[in-house]
Amino acid sequence: MRVASLPAVLILGALYFLAGIVFGELAGQAGSHQIRVAWRWAAWGASAIAFGAHIVYEQMRLRSSPRITALHVSVAVGLGAFGLAVAANVHALTVSPHQPSLILVLSLLIWPVMTALPAFVVALVAAILFARARRSRSGPRSTTDRLRRSRRRARTGPRARPLP
Numbered sequence: 001m002r003v004a005s006l007p008a009v010l011i012l013g014a015l016y017f018l019a020g021i022v023f024g025e026l027a028g029q030a031g032s033h034q035i036r037v038a039w040r041w042a043a044w045g046a047s048a049i050a051f052g053a054h055i056v057y058e059q060m061r062l063r064s065s066p067r068i069t070a071l072h073v074s075v076a077v078g079l080g081a082f083g084l085a086v087a088a089n090v091h092a093l094t095v096s097p098h099q100p101s102l103i104l105v106l107s108l109l110i111w112p113v114m115t116a117l118p119a120f121v122v123a124l125v126a127a128i129l130f131a132r133a134r135r136s137r138s139g140p141r142s143t144t145d146r147l148r149r150s151r152r153r154a155r156t157g158p159r160a161r162p163l164p
Contacts, residue, residue: 004062005068005072008076016079023040070123070127074119074120077116079112081114082112089108
């Protein structure tokens with residue numbers, strides 16, 4: 001992982017964790033079922049905005065490849081899920097200080113994996129589409145265009161004027 005992308009991964013991982021905790025608490029204190037569902041949708045919306053912003057940041061600012069973008073985005077999602085699994089384990093120990101259940105211990109591995117894998121697939125598709133859209137806006141970049149330009153440079157030299 002490049003050093004430039006590490007802060008974004010850590011910040012967004014923390015944001016996913018905080019969104020889960022804050023919106024979960026708000027949903028838990030909701031007075032009605034409709035409000036509880038509204039808070040859950042708000043958590044999804046906030047996470048989706050963060051997810052999309054991370055893809056755009058990786059593509060536009062860092063110029064990462066679609067695969068690297070998907071990897072960084074899915075690692076951030078997995079970090080957020082790991083934080084939520086840790087919080088669930090801590091909560092279980094504070095509520096009933098008996099031996100932790102196997103399911104909660106396994107959640108430390110299962111939650112990051114079950115969120116990071118689909119996040120990788122979605123981010124990969126989104127990054128590929130984003131990269132294609134960006135390339136199509138910057139003009140034709142076909143293989144023949146690139147070959148023509150490289151041949152022209154080879155014939156004329158780096159500082160010579162290109163032939164018509």
